[in-house]
Amino acid sequence: MRSVKKAAVWLFLAVERVLTAQIPLLPDYHEESLDFYSHFERSPRQWDLDEPHAVNATGNLVFETANSLLQHWANTRYRIGHTIIPGIVPVGTILYHGALSGPHIPTTPDWVAMEPEHSMVFCSGSVETGCWHVTFAVTRPMKVLYFDGSSAANIPEGTMDTQDLVAWSEMRPEWVDNEEQRIQDLCKWGLQNGINGLVRMEVNFEIMICNFTSHMEVISFSNLDSPRLKIGNVTDLPEDPNSVHHAFEIMHSTSWRENYPGETRIVLDYSALISFYDTDLVPSLMPRRVGLERWDHRVAGISPEDIERVEDRLAQVLERPPVTASGIDWKTVLRSVVDRYASRLDVMQYLTNITLDDTPVLLDRARKVQRQLRTMLAPYILLAALPPRDSVEVNATHSWAAPVFQGCATTHTSFIGTRGILTPSERLLLQAVQETSREICRVITRIWASGFIAGLDPLYPADQDIPADRIRTLMGEWKEDIARLMSWLDWSIWVKCRPACGVEEMCYLPTWPIGFFPPDHPFQAWNSASTPWPDPNEGEWKRPQPKCIRRLEPYGF
Template identity: 25%
Template sequence: MGAGASASRSSTTLTPSEASAAENAFHIFNSIHSAMRLWGSSLNHNGLSAFLATVPEGTILYHGSSHPEPPTTADWLAFEIEHGEWFARAIMVPPPQTAQDANPLLQHRWHRAQRQPSRPGTSSEPQGHGYLHLYRATKPLRLLYLDGMSAGNTNMGTLDMQDYLLRGNRSAELWEEYERAQSLCDLVTPWGLQGLIRTEAGFEIVKCDFSDSMEFLAANQRPEDGDSGLEGYLDVQMFENMRSLSQRYHGIGANRVALDFSSMVSPMFYPVNLTNPDPNKQEPHLRRLTSVTDQELRAIKARVEEVVRDRVDGKQASVDWQGVTDMIVTRYADRLWDVAETVDSLRVLQGVVNGLLNSHIDYSVEDEGYERAITNCAKHYVQFSPVTTEQDHLISVAIGSVTQAICATLFDVRKVILDDADGASDETLAAAKGLLKSLNSKLRWSRWKECTSCSSDEVCFVPMWPVGDKDSFDRPNCRNVTTIQKGWIDNRYWEPRFPLHGPEKPDDGSKKEGEPKDL
């Protein structure tokens, strides 16, 4: 059972099923298509899938710190320079308390720093400078990738896989990031993994042991206020951060992460209740583990461990299921949107649909209702993909269910528009477009929210925790250096808002509209 299903059942052992994969097919498809891609991970931010991941030997990674020494406990590594730079600051300065200065990235840095454990041999006194650490992987790093915006400290479902499923802790505190990182490392290290990959405004690694398979290259001291090197930088820093992130919308780049799609484990493969309990607060299609029982969660967690232990050596073949979804999206996305939203000519609609379907029709064979052609169309992109694991089989079912929906709808449209080929009418066009819009509402492909064009001094902006506004989630838009932070405070997308820090103040009701709320 998927969304809306009853959580009560009399099953003994919870197992994945083809029926669940088919029922959740659209979500599974989007999970695969968006994996390690910042654009889709931001829009489908409640990730419900886990994959084995490998960062290859030689990859350069970054760590921002208030200390020049490497961490001695579980800590974070960034894939991008700008992401590491953001944390390369002194940590003892409290965050601002006014709405106009309460930058979400500054608040994020403060919250993480507040939980930072002390390091042996270092001073707890305020540091005058931050440091950007550079590391090189000396061996392939084996990690667990959690999809969606899994590094987002929200109550919206971004932490469900970590807290509910992996940690078994439904009451975990949002800001206990070091505790969360350490408990996850305690879990995955015995499985043979070295950490996790998560996503916020950038991809990050939770590295369990910085002395394991890592070469410490440098700790470059950062300039502080008044130092040379900051001239003009603070004016453009936020925009430049977003520019660097936008370059990872469609992939991490340079083969820096290889996902084992044949290792995918997801609650969406199981007959569990994934209903979002608060559909009015966010998009109701964004699913949650809130209603999944503890027993069910333990069964799925056991499956994650089983798959990881079986495939952690990386010797088994993996099917590139993301490549399969790419082929399907490339084939259909622009055409489906075009004919559903912009085409106003029945003749053009007929031509596009015939172009999509003719290759699956053998006109020398009688095929009543085009059942044979629909089957050919639906299996076209999955029939040659090898199925080697149970996960492969479930993924194949899910992708096949999506292509079945696409092909069946297109043949329904074909029937409508060809039956009225001689007597074209507005009603015919409207009926066909209605079928296509209904299909698109189920597919919910993230490609359709991309900006059509931005100039070189703009980026297409979508909310990425901890930054962003509600309007940009509904309709991502082009932003420049002066507009990049529009709506981040007064129309913030992510919940909850950051609590204020500093001296306690009585709640006299004097907070201005849009000021961050206390937790």
């Protein structure tokens, strides 16, 4: 046994010696040149660690909206949608419809739900007659168009903007509650453009179906025991616990689609994505966002010229054959960036969020941050690029770390950039990944380089004690840099209940229509007696914050 261990140690050392002796292959970080360093010499400003993202850059916004498609949590947090994207509901997908008019399949456009808990709200009937509930199966791929955000929330703050544009080529805020006209006109437009369904998000995801016989068949048409949900005639909440329980179970079923991968029963075509954060496609919205937080971004205010440009682009993406796209799995490309950095940035923010003036604790945390940084950057730290720590020049500018910055920033996109076949939507997504990766890598490389020179790197520790003042200064700078980066990225994956909710609770974001009912509506009793019908432009309804609520009786917010 001992000889086996000795052999293993010998093999490890031999492999390490061989790998150390090898000259690392220099990656083709940019399509402009096969020589990494010669390219770097031609464009040094691009990899300047002190050059932040452009003030008016929207790559972070395109990135996070595209990364959040069909995820309930992110689209509840930011209700006003900025993306339109076609997709397919695959064969075999099960859809549900609560019939309001008895045992009849709708002959006009109507709604289906992705979960029966949602559709049964509309399964009306008395205790004596029961109610009718239809289960459909998709029989051939159904082409749909998805509007992101809380696009089925009938509130006047902008959730209907993109639908108004498609249906009527203008915003019609006076029709915010006119769902019958909206579904008729969207389906009229849709059927002319090969679209049979419009996907939206309410308390859960739903599809406006334009023709119930063209892509689906009935699996069951069931006369159910009525769920006895009393909507509209209950004034005292405790008398209707079944309705409250059912509403909470809808939210429970919604939680299955809260985060990545989201609603997987709808497959989106990212190569046909249209974003209102695309400044080339929709330049008129740029000045309207200046100085506003993302909660306040609207599509309303778009110019007639930009509306026409969006309509032309939408017609093009719906007409083109799929073979014109690159075949790149953009959903995975976006997610790979999030997976690589989200949890580590979260940990580093925690480590730097310290107010103690205890030098040993600060030093321990600084070293832990440095180890996280080295782990993230390890694939790009070329041996030939490392400097002597006592160099005056590296202490001043950290320019020696530019190759590390460039390698990190381009690893997810260098291959894509060499592809000749990219649709306009794909070029937008490529730019979004490039801008996002660049800023992440600029910040973490800059922090790592300062820690490296200070002697905090685990592989190159300082030969002597690091002055306490220097540690405090570094930790203060790192805290600000990480906070600024995470605020700019604004990934919804970081928005969670802290501490985590208990077993009998669920983490909840204020979700339309819960809490948005008129004062005489039964569910309004869920709010405290002193809380008026909430203004969607105020408080937690405008800027939803997560909180733990009970998912078992007694319910409450």
